[in-house]
Amino acid sequence: MTNTYATPPGGLPPQKPFGSSRAVFNEAYVFLPQRVMTDIVTSNLPHWTNTRAWIIARPLSGFAETFAQYIMEVAPGGGSLLPEPDPHGEGVLFVVSGSVSLAINGQAYALSVGGYAFLPPGCDWKLQNETEASACFHWIRKSYEQVEGIDIPEAFVIANEADITPTAMPDTEGRWATTRFVDPDDLRHDMHVNIVTFEPGGLIPFPETHVMEHGLYVLDGEADYLLNQDWVHVQPGDFMWLRAFCPQACTAKGSSRFRYLLYKDVNRHPKLR
Template identity: 60%
Template sequence: MQETRYFTPEGGLPPQSQLLTDRAVFTDAYAVIPKGTLRDITCSRLPFWQGMRMWVLARPLSGFAESFSHYIVELEPGGGSERPETDARAQSALFVVAGSIKITIGSKSEKLGVGGFAYLPAAETWTISNDGDETAQFHWIRKAYVYVDGLDRPEPLFVASEADIEPSPMPDTDGTWATTRFVDPADLRHDMHITIVTLKPGAAIPFLETHVMEHGLYVLEGKGVYRLNQDWVEVEAGDYMWLRAFCPQACYAGGPENFRYLLYKDVNRHMDFL
C-alpha cells in the first residue's frame, strides 16, 4: 500500500519583509494560484456551518471555466454542519487531506480519514462533522448535475482511502504515468470525474492536450513544469491550476519525489447550446 502524503495550507500571513513577487497569474486561458496565496485574509465562511473556514480556488466565471467550484475546507474539532449544501442542483465530491470527517446520510454514517473520498449526489440530504481531536482539511468540488432522461442519478459513494484503489497506468508508459479513479469511467450517470494523477520523476504528459473538458488541478505532492497555453509554468505541492476548455496542456514531473495532483474534469454530456 502506498504512503499517502498531501500538502495542506496553513493560512497565517507572510512577514512584512517578504517580496511581493510571486507566481500567481490569471490569463484568458488559465490561472495559477500558488500555495502562498492561501492566507488568513483570503479565506471565507459559509452559512449554517460551525468551526469552519475555506479557501475558494475556483468558481464558475462567465467566459472562463463555468462548470464547477473547488474549495479547501478547514474544519475544527467539534465543527460541522447540519445543512452543508444549500443548492439542490449541486453534487459534491470530498477528498480528505488532514484529520477526519464524518458524513451522515439518513441513519448511515461514514468516517473518512486522510485519503478518504466521498461522492454526494445532487438533491441528497447529508450532514458533516469533525468528531476527532485534530483539525480536518478536505477538498470540496461542486458541480450542478446534468440530468439525462433515462439515466438514474448516481448513488452516494464512499472510499476509505485512495490507497485502496489500484492506479490505472496509462498505455505505453511502464506505469510512470498513472491515474487513480474514484468513479468507474464507464458509468455514464456521472458527469464529472475526480481522479488523482501520478507521474514518477522524469515522466511526462508528452503531448499538448487540447480538449473541451474544464480542469481544476491541485498539486498534492512533488513539483513539475506545466505547459499551459503558450507558457511553461513551474508548480509545486499546494499550487492550483485552473483551466478553461481547450487550453493546451502538458507537463514534466520534476522529482525527486512523485508529482501528484487532484484533478477535476466535466465529462459524459452533450454540449449545451447558448
C-alpha cells in the same frame, strides 16, 4: 507507500516587500501558488460552524463555467448539518488532513486522510469534526446535469484512495497513471474527480487540448507544467484552473512522485445556449 497531501499554509507573510508573484490570471488559465492561500482570503459559509474555506475556483462567466472547488478547514466541534445549499448540487469530498464524521442518508462513515466521498444531488448529508484536531478536505461542487433515461448515480465512500489500483496510461510503463473513483463509461456521472500520479521523470508528452475544463490541485511532488503557452514550475499546494481547450502538458521533476487531484466535466453535450 504512504501518501502525503499538501494543505494551505494559512497565516500571513512577513511585513516586507514580496517581490515578484507566481500567481497568474489570464484568459486561458489561473495559477494560484500555495503561498497566496493565507488567512485573509478565507470565506465563512452559511450553516457551517468553526469552519473556514479557501474557495479556489467558482463558475465565472467568460472563463470556466462548470464547477466550484473549496479547501475546507474544520476545527474541532465544527461542521454542518445543512452543508449543500443547492438542490441540484453534487459533490466530491477528499480528505487531506485529520478526520471527519460523515453521514449520508443516515449512514455514518469515518472519513480520514485519503478518504473520498461522492455526494449525488438531493442526498441528505452532514459532516462534523468530532476529534480534537482540525481537519482539512477538498469539496468540489457541480450542478448535476440530468439526462432523460439515465439515473442519478448513488452516493459512495472510499475509505482510502490507496485501496484503488491506479490505471496506467497506455505505453507509459506505469510512469503516468490515474486513480479512478468511477467507471469512465458510467454515463450517470457528469464529472470525474481523480488522482493523477507521475513517477519521477514521467510526463505528458504532447499538449493535451480538449473540451473538458480542469481544476488541478498539487497534492505532492513537483513538475514543470505547460499552461497554454507558459511553462510553470508547480509544487505541493499549488492550484491550476484551466478553461476548455487550454493546452497542457507536464514533466515530473525531482526524486519523488508528482500527484494531483484532478476535476473534469464529462459525458454531456456542450450547451448551445
